[in-house]
Amino acid sequence: MPSKERITYLFQRFFDKTCTTIEREELMKYVVQAGNEGPLKELIDHTWRQEFPAHEQEADRADEIFRYITEQQQKASPVINMKRTAHPKKWLRYAVGAAAVLLIVAGIYRVMEPAKMATVGQSAAINTYRTGIGEVKEVQLPDGSRIKINANSTLELAPEFNRQNREVTLTGEAFFEVTHNASKPFIIHTNKMDVKVLGTTFNVKAYPDDQNFETSLIKGSVEVTCKAESNRKVVLRPNEKITIANREPVPAEGQLLKPRPGQQAFEMATVKPVTIDKKDSSIVETNWTDNKLSFSNDSFEDIARKIERWYGVSVHFENEAARKYRFTITIGKESLDLVMKALQLSISGEYEYEIDEQNKVLYIR
Numbered sequence: 001m002p003s004k005e006r007i008t009y010l011f012q013r014f015f016d017k018t019c020t021t022i023e024r025e026e027l028m029k030y031v032v033q034a035g036n037e038g039p040l041k042e043l044i045d046h047t048w049r050q051e052f053p054a055h056e057q058e059a060d061r062a063d064e065i066f067r068y069i070t071e072q073q074q075k076a077s078p079v080i081n082m083k084r085t086a087h088p089k090k091w092l093r094y095a096v097g098a099a100a101v102l103l104i105v106a107g108i109y110r111v112m113e114p115a116k117m118a119t120v121g122q123s124a125a126i127n128t129y130r131t132g133i134g135e136v137k138e139v140q141l142p143d144g145s146r147i148k149i150n151a152n153s154t155l156e157l158a159p160e161f162n163r164q165n166r167e168v169t170l171t172g173e174a175f176f177e178v179t180h181n182a183s184k185p186f187i188i189h190t191n192k193m194d195v196k197v198l199g200t201t202f203n204v205k206a207y208p209d210d211q212n213f214e215t216s217l218i219k220g221s222v223e224v225t226c227k228a229e230s231n232r233k234v235v236l237r238p239n240e241k242i243t244i245a246n247r248e249p250v251p252a253e254g255q256l257l258k259p260r261p262g263q264q265a266f267e268m269a270t271v272k273p274v275t276i277d278k279k280d281s282s283i284v285e286t287n288w289t290d291n292k293l294s295f296s297n298d299s300f301e302d303i304a305r306k307i308e309r310w311y312g313v314s315v316h317f318e319n320e321a322a323r324k325y326r327f328t329i330t331i332g333k334e335s336l337d338l339v340m341k342a343l344q345l346s347i348s349g350e351y352e353y354e355i356d357e358q359n360k361v362l363y364i365r
Helices: 004-015 021-031 037-051 061-072 088-106 284-290 300-311 320-324 336-346
Strands: 128-130 137-140 146-149 154-157 166-177 186-189 193-197 201-206 212-219 222-226 232-236 240-245 269-273 292-299 314-317 326-332 353-356 361-364
Touching: 004 021, 166 284, 193 201, 193 212, 201 284, 212 222, 212 284, 222 240, 232 240, 232 269, 284 292, 292 300, 300 314, 300 320, 300 326, 300 336, 300 361, 314 320, 326 336, 336 353
Parallel strands: 166 186, 314 361
Antiparallel strands: 128 154, 137 146, 146 166, 154 166, 166 201, 186 193, 193 222, 201 212, 212 240, 222 232, 240 269, 292 326, 353 361
């Protein structure tokens, strides 16, 4: 019997569409085992709270999910081939357990999302947009702003968005084309910085596991508040970007921000021009919106994090020296093997790689 931690891990991997075939089979075996109804209901509740923190799940939600699944059985191929010849009580246990997984496949969380579940006393709901591994999503917000969300990211709209405010919270990366509204500035909140705009085009990168957070301005004007610098503000001009250190107190390569008279120097933020690809004059920081992987003197260690998000693999460095190799290259989003071959040919550093497709692991040797 797998541990609770193992099942939680498998369930989340399945929900994020990143589980391997073996992991999926392991989860399915657990689903159809008698006696697992309770733990699976707990996972439903846990996932609901993560997806929709502003909405409590109703007590009979699991039964509702079960009824939905049984009604839809004739309309879609089942994930698990379960025979109804079992004892009725056993069948009920199996079906309720399977519902925990089937609801994800059927998109029930999306069907029941808060925007479509206004309850008494709630005038507005928090809308959350998520992307999984290797997924890029385009959305249009109620104010007309268009957002392209990069892989493994979350964009959450504040309550009363476009009524009383235009505020969002970003974890990950997104490209914004913000509709102008002078009376309601558009504000993006991240762990390290807030970005305030009236109407403009820009990119924000705020992955918690990256070394730096970035805002790259394409056109218009943005005001960036540096939380790590006592909430001091910086106004960017077109084709400038600000980089704020996530973990290291030493600023990234670039010009240290100059303080105003009487202020202390910035310790964790730098401003410099965006990076232009010499081959086609594209902007490296936003090339991902055109389905390209672009690197400009990036370390292999930093590139590995992008590969993990785009291809759903874990990168293991057995060659420690390779972590420091640096690459400048733009590659279309090809297969992982072709991307790795292109990287290998682009530098003089010697390394080998192996892709374990079954276990979703990329080894660098």
